[in-house]
Amino acid sequence: MVMRYFSDRPALAVIFLACVLTACAGGRGGQEVVDKRGRMTAAGGIYKIGTPYKIEGQWYFPREDTSYVNEGIASWYGPKFHGRRTANGEIFDMNLITAAHPTLPMPVRARVTNLENDRSIIVRINDRGPFAKDREIDLSRRAAEMLGFMQQGTAQVRVEYLGRAALYDSAGRPISGQPPDVFIAEKPPTPEDARRVASAAPVDDVAAYDLDGRPVPVRQSQYETRYAVQVGVFSSRENAEQLKARLERIAPVDIVEFELDGNTMFRVKMGGANIRADARLVLDRLIGAGHQDAVIIEQ
Numbered sequence: 001m002v003m004r005y006f007s008d009r010p011a012l013a014v015i016f017l018a019c020v021l022t023a024c025a026g027g028r029g030g031q032e033v034v035d036k037r038g039r040m041t042a043a044g045g046i047y048k049i050g051t052p053y054k055i056e057g058q059w060y061f062p063r064e065d066t067s068y069v070n071e072g073i074a075s076w077y078g079p080k081f082h083g084r085r086t087a088n089g090e091i092f093d094m095n096l097i098t099a100a101h102p103t104l105p106m107p108v109r110a111r112v113t114n115l116e117n118d119r120s121i122i123v124r125i126n127d128r129g130p131f132a133k134d135r136e137i138d139l140s141r142r143a144a145e146m147l148g149f150m151q152q153g154t155a156q157v158r159v160e161y162l163g164r165a166a167l168y169d170s171a172g173r174p175i176s177g178q179p180p181d182v183f184i185a186e187k188p189p190t191p192e193d194a195r196r197v198a199s200a201a202p203v204d205d206v207a208a209y210d211l212d213g214r215p216v217p218v219r220q221s222q223y224e225t226r227y228a229v230q231v232g233v234f235s236s237r238e239n240a241e242q243l244k245a246r247l248e249r250i251a252p253v254d255i256v257e258f259e260l261d262g263n264t265m266f267r268v269k270m271g272g273a274n275i276r277a278d279a280r281l282v283l284d285r286l287i288g289a290g291h292q293d294a295v296i297i298e299q
Contacts (some may be wrong), residue, residue, distance in 0.1 A: 017086070038096055038124075039172040042107065045090035045126065046292060047167060049105045051233075053295040055131045062103045068161035072136025074112065075154050076144035077129070085287050086127035097146070100127035107165035113158045114135060114147040121146050124165050131238040229282045230297045231268045240266035247291075 050062040083267050086092050088106035104110065106126045113120040123143050126278060130138040141150065144274040149155035164198040167175045231247060234240045237255075244253045256267040270282055 025293065034096070036172070037093065039168050040176075040180050041091040041093045041096065042124075042126070042166075042168045043172040044092075044170045045086070045088045045107060045167065047105065047107070047164065048088040048274070050087070050128075050293060051161045051295070054298060055296065058131075060102045062105065062147055066161060066163075068104060069158065070136060071115065071156065071158045073134055073154050074114075074137045074139055074144070074147070074149070074157040075130055075132070075135055076139045076150060078141035084284060087287070087292070088126050089290075089292055090126045092127065092140070094141040097121060097123050097143045097196060098127070098138060099123040099125045099143060100129035101125045101159070102131065102291055104161060109162040110137075111158075111160040111162055111167050112139065112143070112147065113157045113160075114149060115158060119147050122162065126165075136229075137295070145249070222295060226299060227296050229286060229288060229294055230267045231291055231294045232264045234268070237266050240268050241260045243268050247286075252274060 006104070031185050047055050049064060052059060052061045076160060077100070081092050082094045084092055086098075086100070086106070087131070090107070092098065099110070099112065106128075108125050109122055110125055111120060123139065125137075129139070136157060140146070144150040147155065147157070169175055231253075232243050232244075235285070237257075240255050244255055247253045247268070253268060253270050256269065258265055258267060270286070280296065283294055283296055
């Protein structure tokens with residue numbers, strides 16, 4: 001009967017069949033597929049707050065703020081980063097409802113409301129960014145699509161912290177029954193910690209290397225800024241040497257000694273580049289090897 005009714009209305013038939021297929025995909029079975037994909041992309045990720053870091057002249061101080069509510073510009077990212085590891089070790093899937101934030105812990109749940117059309121969704125924050133001026137959050141392509149601003153690129157939004165998100169083991173099984181602190185990679189900095197890190201901001205020069213670890217000539221006058229990847233800072237030379245020994249199979253490593261409030265500290269860093277994207281390649285390799293607190297620093 002249905003086909004007879006639509007036999008002389010081909011356009012309506014197409015719409016009808018599309019609606020049926022959409023309904024089937026949107027049913028519980030379709031949701032199970034999305035849930036499974038979400039669990040697998042999050043498999044092996046850790047709960048991470050992270051240390052203060054500096055990007056393009058601006059300092060960011062990650063911390064857990066259970067009352068966090070802020071408004072700003074949202075942007076989105078997609079194909080360029082699809083399949084790559086996020087800042088807490090998960091796999092970015094541009095078709096899932098995830099986001100990057102410069103200071104909130106990872107992974108956490110947050111409500112994002114598009115103030116331009118009143119649409120609202122709950123996202124899983126599992127990455128760092130955005131670092132463009134006045135940007136509040138970077139959403140996955142799917143999240144931007146649901147909030148209705150994918151085509152225009154940005155939107156004014158409100159971000160509200162809801163709580164920590166579930167963690168999954170390497171097989172994609174939910175981790176339960178453990179104290180939350182077990183999964184914290186770094187405690188939130190106190191105001192004194194933040195002051196001390198900021199006071200250590202000047203960083204000495206490093207050599208530049210290609211992707212095979214070979215040194216390459218650098219013309220400092222060609223660019224105003226150079227970048228390296230800081231893997232850790234220690235008060236113990238022995239601890240810094242141990243980390244260096246583990247990293248040398250990836251690429252050349254330097255230990256830089258500096259003074260901080262009268263104390264001798266040891267910074268472990270790798271690589272060096274005039275282009276931030278090159279430093280990002282080194283950072284991706286380190287995160288993929290399990291060094292979740294590695295950050296890009298300016299020279």
